[in-house]
Amino acid sequence: MPTGRIARLWHHSIRVAFCFLLSLHALGARAGEPPEHAPPPAKHISALTFGILPIGGPSESLTAWRPMLDDLSRILGLPVHSLSVSTYEGLAQALSEERVDFAFVSGRLALDAVIHDHMQVIAQLTRTNGSRGYYSVLLVAKDSPLHSIDDLMRQPGRLRYARGEVLSVSGYLVPETQLFANRRLDSDTFFTSVTVDNHQNNALAVANNEVDVATNNTADLERFAKRFPDQYARLRVLWTSSLIPHAVVVIRTDLPPELRERVTNALTSYAKGKNAQAELAKLQLIHDISGFTPTGNETLVPFADIEFNLDRRRAYSAQWVSEAAMQARLHKIDAEHQALVRQLMAPTSP
Known part of the structure; x- marks a missing residue:
């Protein structure tokens, strides 16, 4: 075959290949880029951080929770660090900044965490006296x-x-x-x-x-x-x-489902197995806790109701330019509350 013809064929092949790559580019299939709306890659979890609702002082809370958290670390096969703050606002900020993976929180903090911080309720504390x-x-x-x-x-x-x-x-x-x-x-x-x-x-x-x-x-x-x-x-x-209702434990929904399930099982089975007495003694150091029972976001409906009632009563006591303006505000409060209750009652993935 003449040398000139070979050269022309080679250049033609290069042009075909180049056009093919351009077409892939136009279709959005660029090398190394995930498809649009693809889920983020699974996180590699080497440790967990547990946020603690302030009870007394931060150092007191850390000391009280540490024995149980050490047990959880052994059960999960992961280091469990702890974050204790002096204020509710401090813990709320830690949740919003994703500095904790799971946390023991009041119902109001849990409500914000579920609505805004991509968290879900997995357990609720139980007390020795059996109170609800x-x-x-x-x-x-x-x-x-x-x-x-x-x-x-x-x-x-x-x-x-x-x-x-x-x-x-x-x-x-x-x-x-x-x-x-x-x-x-x-x-x-x-x-x-x-x-x-x-x-x-x-x-x-x-x-x-x-x-x-x-x-x-x-x-x-x-x-x-x-x-x-x-x-x-x-x-x-x-x-x-x-x-x-008692305080709850929330966990990040972007943690691997298998890990969320393991954390839930570790918490809700704690102080109920062969080491129940020793584990119960560690829970007693915290706040007369006897254990944790599995639950979901529906546990937060009473706290949504508290906010709803407070918002309505404030609306009634505020100064309004007209009755229609007040009724519009009340209608908005009602609609937002109904939407929130539906969200809390909806099934959540494990």
């Missing part, structure tokens, strides 16, 4: 002249108040909903002064006559009585709320 939940309380000094909520409501602008953060169910949301919002009041303006702290410090503030009234809850109050018996003896419960 706990109660928010208002504390006063034992010798306080306040003996009823009516006594309290007759003292606008005269009393010092200590409450929890806005994400605290028992420290803020429940008393705000059940006591103040339905009276068209706001606790932040009803009292002469308002301080925000954790349950332990708020109880100490009442006992030491630094405030007149403080929020707390029955579970934390039991713990307080053991740690500070003298200060506890100076306290009296002025008001008790309706039942609040």
Whole structure:
């Protein structure tokens, strides 16, 4: 074959190959790029980080949870690190920044985590006494002249108040909903002064006559009585709320399904097998916990209802340019609540 013809054939082959590559490029099949909307590659998990709801101080919480987390690490075959913060806001930020993989949280924090942070509920704590939940309380000094909520409501602008953060169910949301919002009041303006702290410090503030009234809850109050018996003896419960479901454990939904299932099984079987007594003793270090029961996002419906009622009562007490404007706001609150309940009740993947 003549040399010129070979050269022409070779150049023709190169052009064909080049056109073929261009067509692939036009179809979006470029080498090394995943198809559009393809799921992200599975994460390689070499360790897990557990976020801890602040109970007392951060170091106290870390010490209390560490024995159980060490057991979980051995069961899962993965290091389990812990992150304990001093505030609910700090834990909420850690969840939103994906600095924790699973966490022990209040119902309100869990609600935000499920809605905004790609997490799901996998377990709920159980207590030794078999209770289904706990109660928010208002504390006063034992010798306080306040003996009823009516006594309290007759003292606008005269009393010092200590409450929890806005994400605290028992420290803020429940008393705000059940006591103040339905009276068209706001606790932040009803009292002469308002301080925000954790349950332990708020109880100490009442006992030491630094405030007149403080929020707390029955579970934390039991713990307080053991740690500070003298200060506890100076306290009296002025008001008790309706039942609040126990705290839950949430986990990231972008963790491998097999790992999520293993974590759920490890948690919900803890203190129930051959080492039950030793494991139960470790749980008792935390908060009189007897174990964890499997559950899902539907557990958060009562907390969605709390937010719903609070939003409606605030809408009723706000100033509106017209009745139609208020009704439009109420309609929006109703629609958003119904959509949220449907989301929480929908089945979740393992």
